[in-house]
Amino acid sequence: MSLPQDIKRIKYLPTAFVIFGATGDLAQNRIFPALFKLYKSGLLPDQFKVISCARTKHTSQEFREIAERSISEKDKEKFPAFYQKIEYLPLDVAQDLNLPALAQKIDSFEKGINTCPQRIFYMAISPAILEDAVGNLAKNNLHVGCKIHNNKPRIIIEKPFGQDLKSAKSLNNQLAQFFSEEQIYRIDHYLGKETIQNIFAFRFANDIFESLWNNKYIDHLQITTAEYVGVEKRGEFYDKTGALRDITQNHLLQLLTLVTMDEPQRFEPKSIEDKKLEVISSIKKLTAHEVATSTVRGQYEGYLREEKINPASQIETYALIKLAISLKRWQGVPFYLRTGKKLTGKVTSIIVQFKPKTHQFFKNFWQKPLPNHITIQIQPNEGIGIRLVSKKPGLTTQLEPVDMEFCYKTSFDVPQPEAYERLLLDVISEDQSLFLSQKIIEESWKVIDPIRQVWSSGNPPLSIYKPGSWGPAQADKLIEADGRQWLAPILTICKI
Numbered sequence: 001m002s003l004p005q006d007i008k009r010i011k012y013l014p015t016a017f018v019i020f021g022a023t024g025d026l027a028q029n030r031i032f033p034a035l036f037k038l039y040k041s042g043l044l045p046d047q048f049k050v051i052s053c054a055r056t057k058h059t060s061q062e063f064r065e066i067a068e069r070s071i072s073e074k075d076k077e078k079f080p081a082f083y084q085k086i087e088y089l090p091l092d093v094a095q096d097l098n099l100p101a102l103a104q105k106i107d108s109f110e111k112g113i114n115t116c117p118q119r120i121f122y123m124a125i126s127p128a129i130l131e132d133a134v135g136n137l138a139k140n141n142l143h144v145g146c147k148i149h150n151n152k153p154r155i156i157i158e159k160p161f162g163q164d165l166k167s168a169k170s171l172n173n174q175l176a177q178f179f180s181e182e183q184i185y186r187i188d189h190y191l192g193k194e195t196i197q198n199i200f201a202f203r204f205a206n207d208i209f210e211s212l213w214n215n216k217y218i219d220h221l222q223i224t225t226a227e228y229v230g231v232e233k234r235g236e237f238y239d240k241t242g243a244l245r246d247i248t249q250n251h252l253l254q255l256l257t258l259v260t261m262d263e264p265q266r267f268e269p270k271s272i273e274d275k276k277l278e279v280i281s282s283i284k285k286l287t288a289h290e291v292a293t294s295t296v297r298g299q300y301e302g303y304l305r306e307e308k309i310n311p312a313s314q315i316e317t318y319a320l321i322k323l324a325i326s327l328k329r330w331q332g333v334p335f336y337l338r339t340g341k342k343l344t345g346k347v348t349s350i351i352v353q354f355k356p357k358t359h360q361f362f363k364n365f366w367q368k369p370l371p372n373h374i375t376i377q378i379q380p381n382e383g384i385g386i387r388l389v390s391k392k393p394g395l396t397t398q399l400e401p402v403d404m405e406f407c408y409k410t411s412f413d414v415p416q417p418e419a420y421e422r423l424l425l426d427v428i429s430e431d432q433s434l435f436l437s438q439k440i441i442e443e444s445w446k447v448i449d450p451i452r453q454v455w456s457s458g459n460p461p462l463s464i465y466k467p468g469s470w471g472p473a474q475a476d477k478l479i480e481a482d483g484r485q486w487l488a489p490i491l492t493i494c495k496i
Helices: 004-010 025-040 060-068 073-083 099-113 127-139 165-176 194-204 232-238 242-260 269-280 288-294 419-428 438-455 473-480
Strands: 015-020 048-054 086-090 118-123 154-158 184-187 218-226 295-300 318-323 335-340 347-354 373-379 383-391 399-407 463-465
Touching: 004 419, 015 025, 015 099, 025 048, 025 060, 025 073, 025 419, 048 099, 060 073, 060 086, 086 099, 099 127, 118 127, 118 419, 127 154, 127 165, 165 438, 184 438, 194 242, 194 373, 194 383, 218 242, 242 269, 242 318, 242 335, 242 347, 242 438, 269 438, 288 295, 288 438, 295 335, 295 438, 295 473, 318 473, 463 473
Parallel strands: 015 048, 015 118, 048 086, 118 154, 154 184, 218 335, 295 463
Antiparallel strands: 218 347, 295 318, 318 335, 347 373, 373 383, 383 399
């Protein structure tokens, strides 16, 4: 949503919000808390019904008590008014069990408010059953819309969007049989974070930065998503997926796209989509030789002892890829994308390293130039930092790096919405600006599939790294061979 009137309009959009997989972690930890916060802020439609669906048998009252556990203690006294909007229906969407009862519940809501509600289906279910689930929605005519105005339902799906290009196309073919592209919302929660959205403002509303945003001034970019936890209870899923497909294919490539795209002509989904697609389709595909020399795959020590992991697994928990973009603006600029589990800390950041320049005026005051860089930090604390050079106080001239920071939590005296709050609100208001198109997903897989194929042959070899480190030693060697070093472990901004 881009304008205040969009928020006002939402109040008058009667909505039936159906959650499949309502008893799962995603629904309980993300979706219900986000809906509650939107309700508490007065941002949900006045006529709003949540129909929660899962295989487990519960009454609506029993499920409301389960959903209440996801709400903070201080808000529980306000919860009853919200949970009266929640109903529960046991069904199996993949096996087509009890779906006619869902249609009846939606029809009952429609009759009760005496108007046509928009219908939103959130598929918070396993990717393995998604295609069957979509087919069963259509089998029961749930894809058609309400009877009065025949408005078109929307469907929300979570990553992964396939396991490769072929499966991504197969999933889309199933969706496209029953839903148009305008009805499909492919959600990547990273794109709902304030700092990600602020990339547009930072670049395109500040002339001092955009004029430097090219290969004349920028040396390279580092994009990092690090986690200090392991696979935890996701072993069965993770051992079939790995870091490259779980994080790099979606989160990291999307961050790369947003930070390198040209300015869209208008602040609207189609213009933004065109510029993102221009970048992602211009990423050079790695040859087998380049995969061996420009990527690193690692696995943390102890991974094979995790629950539901193949004891001979070669799946990576760490992935580093070095990419290039063929657009004129970025020719010659390398992009280092890395992600890993069981690393030193939790951080997601984009670091823009500017080219070092030896200024004649200060040539006798440093052994080598101290280059400037900009850090856009998405987590743990959202903000932007700029590394500058300053004279150290004293009677002699000594230069040292200093940091300037902008932090959301300290700069604005307003609550910072969670990513899912923004994204769910956008679905209700039919705004696809922060969601992924099928074209972008397919172009992402075209970048990842060649790497995955070479890795599956054992090249480069899987490197074992110690938990609590910054990953395999080979990752340091790769960037150091280019005359560079990792910056994310050194600078974590907004320590509040």
